[in-house]
Amino acid sequence: MSQIWLVTGASRGLGREIARAALDAGKIVVATARSADAVLDAFGSENDRLHPRTLDITDAETAKSVAAETVARFGAIDVLVNNAGYAELGFFETFTDAAVRRQFEVNLFGTMNVARAVVPHMRERRSGLIVTISSVSGLVSNGGGAVYSASKFAVEGWMEGFAQELAPLGVRSLLVEPGMLRTDFMDSKSASFGSIEIPDYAEAIAQYRAFVDGANGNQPGDPKELAACIVTLASQDKAPARLVFGNDARQWATAKMDHLREEIAHSVDKI
Incomplete structure (x- = not known):
């Protein structure tokens, strides 16, 4: 039987492209979103290997039901793509406590x-791959992205350790850290901005919003290319533990590593 993929957040953006690439490669795809109808709108109903399901990832019981139903029907889940998420973009003090907690509720606890x-x-079968869509913002944080980065830093720390726990049991992990992708991630469907006005930040926030508006739709990364890469890596027995995707992501990650090396060396000199 063809590989069984379960993809969250599959109705749009990168999740949609991953689901489409998996279908094109002959996989059976259980494509989830907060509305199964949204998945059908994105793909149509002509592909008999596509199985839309409704799943809000913050609902743990529904997640268990979807997983159990998938295994009962197809016998396995070979690849999980934990993709669903969104971004709180803006300066930390402009977010309510509820907004910050919602960011973690979805991006970390939902995942x-x-x-x-x-x-x-997967443990029962001693087989499987978990693909976790993180971000270069899980490695590098900048002003305007502190809350979003905090949630992705948490995802990175969790999966880095969890992957080591799972490896002896035959379950593999791939952390994907894209740079800026040409998806709708920065529009109002996926991104939210702080609601508290603080005059000290007004000018900087206006500049940041102008950057986001200008970048939306003009991001350098191609989500189709990344999706195809993920499908290819998922078919390999020894896929890498991490995929830093995009020139921008590699530059930012490399600069962060260089800076850390300098700080570590400086710390040693001071001891």
């Missing part, structure tokens, strides 16, 4: 919910 639902089936 954990889906992993908790799927991993027991």
Whole structure:
């Protein structure tokens, strides 16, 4: 039987492209979104290997039900793509506590919910791959992205350790850290901005919003290329633990590593 993929956040953006690339490669794809109808709108109903399901990843019980239903129907989940998420973009003090907690509820705890639902089936078979869509913002944080980066830093720390726990049991992990992709990630469907006005930040926030507006739709990264790369890597027995995708992401990650090396060396000199 063809590989069974479960993809979250599959109705648009990178999730849609990953689901499409997997279908093009002959996989069976259980494509989830907060509305299964949105998945059908994105793909149509002509592909009999596409199976839309409704899943809000913050609902742990529904995640378990979708995973169990998938295994009951197809016998396995070979690849989980934990993709669903969104961004709180703006300066930290402009966000309410509720907004910050919602960012973590979706990006971290929601992603954990889906992993908790799927991993027991993978452990039982001693086989499977978890693809976690993080971001270069999980490695590097900048002004205007502190809250979003905090959630992705948390995802990175969790999966880095969890992957080591799973490896002896035959379950593999791939952390994907893209730079800026040409998706709708920066528009109002995926991004939210702080609601508290603070005059001290007004000018800087206006400049940041202008940057986001200008970047939306003009990002350098091609989501189709990344999706194809993920599908290719998923078919390899020894896929890398991380994929830093895009020249911008590689430049930012490299600069961060260089800066850390300098700080570590400086710290040693001071001891």
